[in-house]
Amino acid sequence: MSEDQIIKRKPAAAKAKSKKRSRDDEGGSRKRRKPAAQEQDDLDLDLEAGVNKKIALVDNLLLADHLAKKIRRFGTDLTPIELSQLDISPNYITDTTSFQEIRTLDNLPAFLEQFADDAKQLGSAPKQNGSPHTIIVTGAGLRAAEIVRSVRKYQTKNITVAKLFAKHIKLEESVQFLEKHRTGIAVGTPVRLSDLVENSALKLDHLERLVIDASHIDAKKRGVMDMKETMLPLARWLARPEFKQRYADPEKGLQLLFY
Numbered sequence: 001m002s003e004d005q006i007i008k009r010k011p012a013a014a015k016a017k018s019k020k021r022s023r024d025d026e027g028g029s030r031k032r033r034k035p036a037a038q039e040q041d042d043l044d045l046d047l048e049a050g051v052n053k054k055i056a057l058v059d060n061l062l063l064a065d066h067l068a069k070k071i072r073r074f075g076t077d078l079t080p081i082e083l084s085q086l087d088i089s090p091n092y093i094t095d096t097t098s099f100q101e102i103r104t105l106d107n108l109p110a111f112l113e114q115f116a117d118d119a120k121q122l123g124s125a126p127k128q129n130g131s132p133h134t135i136i137v138t139g140a141g142l143r144a145a146e147i148v149r150s151v152r153k154y155q156t157k158n159i160t161v162a163k164l165f166a167k168h169i170k171l172e173e174s175v176q177f178l179e180k181h182r183t184g185i186a187v188g189t190p191v192r193l194s195d196l197v198e199n200s201a202l203k204l205d206h207l208e209r210l211v212i213d214a215s216h217i218d219a220k221k222r223g224v225m226d227m228k229e230t231m232l233p234l235a236r237w238l239a240r241p242e243f244k245q246r247y248a249d250p251e252k253g254l255q256l257l258f259y
Contacts, residue, residue, distance in 0.1 A: 045217060045221055046102070047217075047221070049102060049104050050104075050216055050217055050218070051102060051103055051104060051215050051216065051217065052214075052215050052216075052217050052223055053102070053103075053215070055103065055214045055215040055223075055258060055259075056096075056097065056099065056102075056103055056215065057097060058097070058258075059095045059097050060090045060091075060093035060094065060095045061090045063090070063093050063258055064087075064088055064089060064090040064092075064093060066225070067087070067088055067225070067235065068087050068088075070225050070226075070231050070235075071083060071086050071087070071231070071232070071235050074228040074231050074232055075232060075235075085239060086235040086236065086238075086239045087239075088238055088239065088247075088256070089247070089248070091247070091248050092244070092247035092248060092256050093256050093257075093258065094115060094255050094256060094257050096111070096115065096257055096258060096259070098114075099111050099114055099115075103215035103216075103259055105146060105147065105149075105150040106150065108147070108150050108151060108259060109122075109150070109151060109153060109154075111257075111259055112134070112151070112211070115209070115255065115257055116209075121133070122134065122154050122184065122185070123153075123154045123156065123159070123184065124159065124184055125158075125159040125160075125182040125183055125184035126182070126184075126205075126206040127182065128182075128203060128205065128206065129178065129179055129180060129181055129182055129183070130162075130178030130179060130181070130183055130201055130202055130203050131183065131203040131204075131205055131206045131207075132162065132183045132184055132185055132186040132202075132206070132207065133184055133185070133206055133207060133208045133209070134184065134185045134186070134207075134208065134209050134210075134211065135185075135186045135187075135188070135193065135207060135209075135210055135211070136151070136185065136186070136187045136188075136211045136212075136213060136259075137188065137189070137190060137193065137210065137211065137212050137213065137224075137234060137237065138187065138188075138189060138213035138216070138224060139189065139213070139216075139223070139224035139227070139230035139234075140165075140167070140189065140218075140230075141165035141166060141167025141168065141169075141189065142167065143213065143216060144163060144164070144165045144187045144188055144189060145163060145165075147187045147213065148161050148163050148187050151185055151187070154184055154185055155184075158182060159182050159183070159184050160177075160181045160182065160183050160184075161183070161184070161185045161186070161187065162174075162177065162178065162181070162183045162185070162186040162187065162188075163187060163188070164178075164186050164187065164188030164189075164192050164193055164196060164202070165187075165188050165189045165192050166189065166191065166192050171192070171195055171196075171199070174192065174196055174201065175196065175199055175201040178196065178201040178202055179201060186202065189230075189233075190230070190233035190234045190236070190237040191233045193237060194233070194236070194237055194240075197240075204242060207254060208254065208255060209254065209255035209256075209257060210238070210243070210254065210255065210256050210257065211257045211258075211259055212224065212234070212238075212256075212257065212258045212259065213259055214258040214259060215258075215259060238256070243256075
């Protein structure tokens, strides 16, 4: 092999290395873009307040899409038909983006009053025991207890705010409580709420609104829609046939609000 041939091959090798470096640089650039998205997500989280501020900016169309994506992310063992049965139409969801305050527990009463037809009725209750006009759904018992305290202004001597969750409260105790008390607002977790409906202790005849504790995040930056163990029970609760029949009913409509 001549010396000239050896010399001619060297630039080709250098060019190949240059291309590899270019690809590496592009790959590095792509990798560097991921933290930017994560950084934006973190900007939406107010860890001190325990709130995902992005929920307040999402309208009913985007919320329905968000729910559908979460259901498919966590429902990998469900069939396509089962997944579609859990979907919630955008027409079922009330757009709450007009509420301007940060979605903390302190501001929950103001939120309820803004979207109630008559705010004074929040402090009332149907005559039938265990038949609330409002059910607030959250992901954990401790959080439910905190919500109960935040809406206690609507409780009177004869009207209670019901705590309906499994932590430290047996199912039979919740059944007995509902059977004995007029309840205007009930706060609970999806599984316990469903169990009480199936038990006929929690009655839905006078239900006017479902409120989802959607903005709250825990210390690990997770909300009720961010974990399989809470998202799928929530989806099943929201997709109950008696609810779907009423969400868009012009006469006996059921409000679906995401706080």
